[in-house]
Structures are given as structure tokens and as C-alpha cells.
Amino acid sequence: MLNRLLHFYWRFARAVTMGVRAAVLDSSGRVLLVRQGYAKGWHLPGGGVEPGESLLEALARELEEEGNVTLAGAPILHGIFHNRSASRRDHVALYVVREFKWGGEPAPNWEIRESKFFPLDGLPEGTTGGTRRRLDEIARGADPAPIW
Helix, strand or coil: CCHHHHHHHHHCCCCCEEEEEEEECCCCCCEEEEEECCCCCCCCCCEECCCCEEEHHHHHHHHHHHHEECCCCCCCEEEEEEEECCCEEEEEEEEECEEEEECCCCCCCCCCCEEEEEEEECCCCEEEEHHHHHHHHHHCCCCCCCCC
């Protein structure tokens, strides 16, 4: 009984949040970025992992919702990062996606204002620092840094 109570306490007192993001790269070397309605700047598509959902299930769901992207092959895990800007307990798993089907730019909605492909050497103004750092790591084949 005490073990169950301690587990319950630690679950809420020390909860960790987990998210997923994707560097969706097309055959021309362009990357998919999204501009959200609730946060400034251009970001890699992604979001939170829901209870009972695996990382890959969350990734597939978020890509469909935010970018009209369907996975057509196995994504590659680039790294897991501590996202201090979100909270002290937030972590993000970043995948590189090269095999996918794109259904075109989705219609804007309250969550995602725009979803577009950009060349890696021509990222739009307002692309977030974390997004730029991860894309630079991927482009150079560099080891990922631990902080988003």
C-alpha cells in the first residue's frame, strides 16, 4: 500500500512531459516548418505524447494534424532533448523523416497558421533557435546537444 501511495505522489510531484518533433526532409533538401497560432516563430512540426500513446504514434498523429504528412517509412531518432524553455521537466524526441507522403499545404486553423517546406539554407525569419540548432546538427551529421 505504501508503495502505491509513493508511486502516486511521485507521478504528480515529479511528472515529466514528453513531446515529439520531426525534421521532415524532402528529396530537394527542404524541411517542413509550421507557424503556430499560440507561439511565435517557425517550428518543426510536433506536439505532446498523449497517455497510452507511443512516441511513433504521437509523431504520426502530429504530422497528419500539423503538416498533412503521412509516414511512408521508419523515421530515424536524432535525439532526445531537455526543453528548458517549456519547463524544467519537458523533453522532446526529435525524429528525421525522409520517407513520407505529403497531401499539400493544409488549410490554416486555430492551432497551425501555416505549414510549408523551406530550403535548409533559406529558413524563414523567425525560425526558432532550437529549430535552427537541430537542423544544423542534422545537416552536418553532428552529434545532438542535450538541450533543445
